[in-house]
Amino acid sequence: MKKSTQIILIIMLYIASTSFILNAAESDDLNPDDIFRMSLHEMMSVKVVTSGKKETPVSKIPASVVIITREDIERYGYQSLEAILENVPGLYAIDDISGYRTTFGVRGFWTGYPRNIIFLVNGVNQTDGLFNYHLLSTFNIPVEAIDRIEVIRGPMSVMYGTDAFFGAINIITNDPKNDNNILSVSMGSQHTIRFATCVSGKEGDIHFAMNAGYYNCEGPNEPLSRMVSNPKSLGAYGITSHNSSTQKRLENNAKYASCAIDYNNFYTHLSYNQSINEIYLLVPSFSKGSSYLRRMTKGVIGYKNQITDFLTIDAHIGYHSFSMQMDLDHFSNSVSGYSMGQAEIYETEFVSYFKPGNTFEINTGCHFQQNVNTVFSGELYDFGKYSKDYPIDNIKTGAFYTQAYFRPFNNLLLVSGLRLEKMKQYTLQHIANPGRKDYRVITGDNDPDNIEIIPRFAAIYQLTDNHIFKLLYGKAIARPSFFQNQDQVQQQHPPLKSETIQTFELNYISMFEPYCTINTSYFYNILNNLITRKVSPEPGDFAAFYTNGGKITTHGIEMTVQMYPTRQFQSEMSLVWQKSKDHRNGFENIDIAYSPHLLAYLKASYLYNRDISFSLTGKYVDDMKPHWDIIRQNPDGSIGGRIGHKVDAYYTIDLNCRISNILNKGYYINLNATNLFDEDYLYPTYVNNSNWEDKGTIGHERLIMLTVGRQF
């Protein structure tokens, strides 16, 4: 039976078999006597919601939003942020085993470099400042520390600035005012070991929460022949039977620590992350493996206060520091070369929330950011090449933004937003091979930046309490990073312009019963000026440069059915279909790369009793084709072709079992299996490894993880 047919059968059985019985539930996290002893005034002065706002139902948020709660994370046994996001409707993972590792496509679009979705942790932007990347390996937050994840799909540049192309993902960790303490250890396949600890407490008026995590994994042990049609061709890179597998060449190690403190109206968040990922980049690793070390430190101090009944302000200053070093293991036993870089960011933001009544609200903010001490350098020993790139000026960006909410009628909410942002032009300098004959210094400027105008509009119409329509329009920009601009200066190519996206979305939420919600969206995206990276080996050198690549349009439909017929059983099924078109000359009949037409997701969980739960998740990703290289020379003499083979569609099934509150002391055990059927699948080849890998990159094998922990 075809995989897609089996998927559809499972989904039909699931829909036909749901029952609608509601049961009572119990909880024992109570001290009722304390509540009954309190006076009315005392009860009315207790903060019951930490945000100060009633948690807005997803149906009333003027964006396409998916919320993952701590309960979901525990229920489905997600072991990492990557596992959580892989199961968000519309998102699909691609692991190219090169510098970026796992990155995500959204609704059929994947660029390769991780800049199209921005990540925030407690509202703090997780950009690295050097490449403007948002990589999961720069913030390895243990899942135990996560209270909630808000996945906001659609352009969000009005609120978050450049790079929120396809949306924003805000990870909210332990709130200092919540009493949540956890200690856990996990072990499993690929010699994986993971520790996590979360502690929160209070000392007078000071509330604090601290999280720490450690992760180490040896990675898969797979023959390179799974990724290469002609394994003998790897001999040119020094690959023999001794190094023709990925064993111990794709290891991962990460350390993470964070601390959040609240004192009256002041707050501070500090975090430190260090990760070492072994990668395959450009050519296969020769001995121990090429490695990529990243360190990121973030610190924010802020003040938030409700000044009057209708005015709240929030102001913060922040400092970010990022450094990276990549050591290359190519061709011989010695280190083949390295690249390193660093960047620091100082930023400040002020936001005011003004709500004079129930029908009108306006948020206004200004943001200023300065990147300092930015530098990127690298050396290729085998080629005797050295280069260093840095901006002569500090990189400064300023923005003003506003977003208004107006409710002219009870059942109609209008949202309008605008962001004005400008980056001051800066000069970059490229220094190559000092002390050698081919020494050169090149200076150039990035593209002069006019004030970017970024609008947004949303309308939510509530036909009845059970039927809600949303019309959403948004624009976002992705400004070229320093790293992209330095390549242009080095290669003396024209400056890059900002990429832009406009999204139109019509969303319909219907609640047929109190136990069933159906969420349907039609979306249409227009992407312009896309920046693509090209890496080209030349005699004695490697050349890399960027170019603005043209226009792509995408349209598609997404449907999610959520059912929660009983407290014990809940389930969710999602389907996303999309089709994209490349409008560049000569690309009219070429399928967009890395763009699956169909995505499907399934989640179901069953609570056997208060402390025992079982869950199942499944996903289906349609076939994908790799990048089309317009200058590729084919054996038959023709020009232009894919850098690798098409990869087949695949599906994976995960199972989880959790037993909580063992011995009534908060101990828990969790057993998780991902890719239960050990499905063999590949990710399509990415340009970073197109020189040797043509079949694709290996997918994840079956992984079993056992976690033991205690909540107290």
Place this chain on the structure above:
Amino acid sequence: MQNQNIRKVFVVLIHTFLVFTISIETSVDASSKEYIYKAGFLEKFSRFTQWDIQSHDLDQSKNFVIAVIGHNPFGGILKKMYQKQTIKNKPVKVIYISQISEIETCHLLFISESCAPKLAKILSSLKNKPILTVSDSEGFAQKGVHINFFLTQRGTLHFEINIKRIKAAGLRVNPLLLEVARVIQ
């Protein structure tokens, strides 16, 4: 072959898991601070409200009955909190109902947000009956629910009272409760 058999077994198990849902009374941890305090407020509302004894068999009933209609947002909190509590010197009984026809004699009825489509019918069926209605959904007090919770900007729990509808139901509210509430005329 062995892998295929294992795969078949797993497929059957997964289908079985999806097909059968077992209705066993279970317990789920559904506590949230907000609903713990709302549950506590129900006791306060009852304490500051007088039922007209002549039109109601409050004196004769064994229990003080709190009913929840619609999707239960309290989880198990209500039963847990009130298992040893008394209101008007009577032990508290908590019941959960999903249909208007199931509204028996109760003293306090919590109407959940999921009842929004049929709120008018519910209130019409309760017309002038001495049953104190409580909710936590925007606009419900304006539509006739006696007491409605809302959250302030600071995240604290307050409530609004529809004084006209309470009087029409034959209930008398202590002025102390009205002092701290937002009163809707």
